[in-house]
Amino acid sequence: MLAESLQTYLAADTGVRAQLGIATRADKTTGIWPVQAPDEPLVPWIVFQQVSGNPLQESLQGTGRLKTARWRYTAYGSTYKQAKALAQAIIDAVLGMDATMAAGSCEVHGAWLKLELDEAETLPKGTVFASHADFQINYIDLH
Numbered sequence: 001m002l003a004e005s006l007q008t009y010l011a012a013d014t015g016v017r018a019q020l021g022i023a024t025r026a027d028k029t030t031g032i033w034p035v036q037a038p039d040e041p042l043v044p045w046i047v048f049q050q051v052s053g054n055p056l057q058e059s060l061q062g063t064g065r066l067k068t069a070r071w072r073y074t075a076y077g078s079t080y081k082q083a084k085a086l087a088q089a090i091i092d093a094v095l096g097m098d099a100t101m102a103a104g105s106c107e108v109h110g111a112w113l114k115l116e117l118d119e120a121e122t123l124p125k126g127t128v129f130a131s132h133a134d135f136q137i138n139y140i141d142l143h
Contacts, residue, residue, distance in 0.1 A: 001105055001106065001141065001143065002069065002105075002106045002137070002139050002141060003034055003048075003050065004105065005101035005105050005106050005108075006048065006071065006101075006137075007030075007032055007034065007048070008101070009093070009097065009101055010030075010032055010046065010048075010073075010090065010093055010094075011030040011032055013089070013093040015089040015092055015093060016032075016046075016086075016089045016090060016093055018089070019044065019075075019082075019085055019086040019089045020032070020044060020045070020046070020086070021044075025042055026042060027041070027042050029041075029042075031044065031045040031046060032045070032046045032047075032048070033045070033046070033047050033048075034047070034048060034049060035047065035048075035049045037076075041076075043076065043077060043078045043082070043128070044075065044076055044077040044078070044082055044083065044086050045076050046073060046074065046075055046076070046086065046090065047073075047074045047076070048071060048072065048073045048074070049071070049072055050069050050070070050071055051069075051070040051071065051072050051134065052069065052070045053067060053068065053069030053070065054067065054068060054069075055067050055068075056068050056138065065140045065141065066109070066138065066139075066140055067138070067139055067140070067141070068136060068137070068138045068139075069136070069137055069139070070114065070134055070135070070136055070137075071094075071134070071135050071137055072132055072133070072134045072135075073087075073090045073094070073132070073133050073134075073135070074130050074131070074132045074133075075087040075089075075090055075130070075131045075132075075133075076128050076129070076130050077128070077129050077131075078126075078128065078129070079129060080118070080120075080129045082129070083118070083129040083130060083131040084118070084131050086131070087116070087131035087132075087133050090133055091113060091133050094111050094113075094133075094135050094137075095111055095112075095113060095135075097111050097137070098110060098111070105141065105142055105143055106139050106140060106141045106142055106143075107139060107140045107142065108137060108138070108139050109138040109139060109140065110137070110138045111135050111136070111137045111138075112135060112136045113133060113134070113135055114134045114135060114136050115132070115133070115134035116131070116132065116133055116134075117131075117132040118130065118131050118132070119132075
């Protein structure tokens, strides 16, 4: 499944690991969650989700296995600079994908950055900065 492969891939990327401080996180997590982070996560963290998707191969025999999907990664930080640095590490990692993922559950056949967007969210205990990066990813699920 692509979602699990993407999460595993990011957690193993040295640039992302360095920005998240995965080796020293007090919460013992990777700091990467699908769709929604738990309440009060340690800063910084990443949330990712599929925004859209569709098959790339259609014929009279049916739908082929090659698909495309748009994925949004959001990097959260306590400062704008921290969120942007984490977002850049995500961009570098995702644009470098083009192979069978380590978990062996899918093949990635290209990734393109489609959108970048920044915002700040006011919370009861301060402000968190968010930097979004949307990618189009072409892939084949192997399972």
